[in-house]
Amino acid sequence: ELVARIWPDSQLSLARFDERTYADLFRYLKYSESQLRQYRQRFACETLESTVEIGGLLKHKVAEPLSAVLQNLSSQYLGGDPKALQRSIELSIRLWLTINVKSPSVAVGPTFPFEDPLEWTPPMSLASLIETRFGKSDFSGDSKVRVRLEGSFTAAYLVNICGMQIQWTDYLSDHLRHDASGRNLVVYRHKICLVNHLKSGDACPIPRDILTEALDTLNLLFPFGDAPTKQLLLKENQLPFYQLGGCGRARDLELSSYEYWREEVDGLLKSFRSPPKSWKQLATDRRDLKEYATFWIAVMVAVLTIVSIPCNIIQATYSVKAYRVSLAQVN
Structure with a gap:
C-alpha cells in the first residue's frame, strides 16, 4: 500500500507485484520509520504514511522555492515548528x-x-535542487573522440580483479561516487525505483533522461546474463536487483552516451584499464595483456638478475677457495 502511495501514477498491478524486487526498498522504509519514531517530536508528521502524503503535495510545487512551500504547507500544520515541517518535507523527498x-x-x-x-536553501526550488545535483558532467575530454567501452568493463571485474569494494546506497544522489583511494565504489541499489519513476511520467520531477541514464549505468556495470555479475550480486545479497534484467534498456558501451555520470564512468574506466598490479590480477585478467605481460616479464627478469648477483659472487668465492686448496695439495 505504501508503495502505491509513493507511485500512484505508475499503474502498479497487485496481481503482478513481486515483493522480492522491493526487498531493499522495504528495508529502507523500515529503517526510515524507526528513525521517525526515535525523533518523532522533531517532525511535523509522525507516521511514514503522512510523510509520504507530503510528497504528493510537492508534485505540484516543484518550481516553487522552499520558503513558499513551507508557507503553503504550514496552514495544514498549525502551530508547527517550521524546522519540524522542513524535516518532514525533506524526509518525504528521501522516501519518494x-x-x-x-x-x-x-x-x-x-x-x-x-x-x-544535499542542502535545500529557502530561495531554491526542488526542480533547481535536482538540476544542480544532476548537472551534466563538465568532462574535459574531447567530446568528438569516440570511446568504446570493453564488454568486460563490469562491476564484477572492478571488484574481483581491480580490488574495489561496493558500498550500496539508498540515494540516487550518491550513485557512482568513489573515494580518493579509488577502492570504494558507491552504487544505487533501488533499480525498481527508477523503473517506477519512468512509469510515472511527468509526476516525477527527476528528468527522464537522468532516470534512463541511471538505469544505463547499472546495466553497464551489472549486465544481465553475465555469470560473474550474477555471482557478485548473489554474494552482495542483491540478486533481486539482477533479476530485474535490463528493464527494457540495452547495454550501452559508448562513453559519449553518458552525460550525467560520464566523469564517474571515465574514472572507473581508468581503473579498469590500468596495468595489473599483481600476479593474481595478471593471471585472471581477461583483456589483451601483451603489453602488460611484457612489462611483468621484464620485471621478473630484472628480479632474477638481481637475485643471481650474490649467488654468482658466492659461487666465485668458493671457486677461488677450491682453487687455492687444490694448489696447496699439489705443493
Whole structure:
C-alpha cells in the first residue's frame, strides 16, 4: 500500500507485484520509520504514511522555492515548528525520490560514510535542487573522440580483479561516487525505483533522461546474463536487483552516451584499464595483456638478475677457495 502511495501514477498491478524486487526498498522504509519514531517530536508528521502524503503535495510545487512551500504547507500544520515541517518535507523527498536531501540546519539522525547530503536553501526550488545535483558532467575530454567501452568493463571485474569494494546506497544522489583511494565504489541499489519513476511520467520531477541514464549505468556495470555479475550480486545479497534484467534498456558501451555520470564512468574506466598490479590480477585478467605481460616479464627478469648477483659472487668465492686448496695439495 505504501508503495502505491509513493507511485500512484505508475499503474502498479497487485496481481503482478513481486515483493522480492522491493526487498531493499522495504528495508529502507523500515529503517526510515524507526528513525521517525526515535525523533518523532522533531517532525511535523509522525507516521511514514503522512510523510509520504507530503510528497504528493510537492508534485505540484516543484518550481516553487522552499520558503513558499513551507508557507503553503504550514496552514495544514498549525502551530508547527517550521524546522519540524522542513524535516518532514525533506524526509518525504528521501522516501519518494531517494535523493538525499538533508539540510544541516534541520538534520537529525546519523549520516553514514559515503553519503553526501544535499542542502535545500529557502530561495531554491526542488526542480533547481535536482538540476544542480544532476548537472551534466563538465568532462574535459574531447567530446568528438569516440570511446568504446570493453564488454568486460563490469562491476564484477572492478571488484574481483581491480580490488574495489561496493558500498550500496539508498540515494540516487550518491550513485557512482568513489573515494580518493579509488577502492570504494558507491552504487544505487533501488533499480525498481527508477523503473517506477519512468512509469510515472511527468509526476516525477527527476528528468527522464537522468532516470534512463541511471538505469544505463547499472546495466553497464551489472549486465544481465553475465555469470560473474550474477555471482557478485548473489554474494552482495542483491540478486533481486539482477533479476530485474535490463528493464527494457540495452547495454550501452559508448562513453559519449553518458552525460550525467560520464566523469564517474571515465574514472572507473581508468581503473579498469590500468596495468595489473599483481600476479593474481595478471593471471585472471581477461583483456589483451601483451603489453602488460611484457612489462611483468621484464620485471621478473630484472628480479632474477638481481637475485643471481650474490649467488654468482658466492659461487666465485668458493671457486677461488677450491682453487687455492687444490694448489696447496699439489705443493
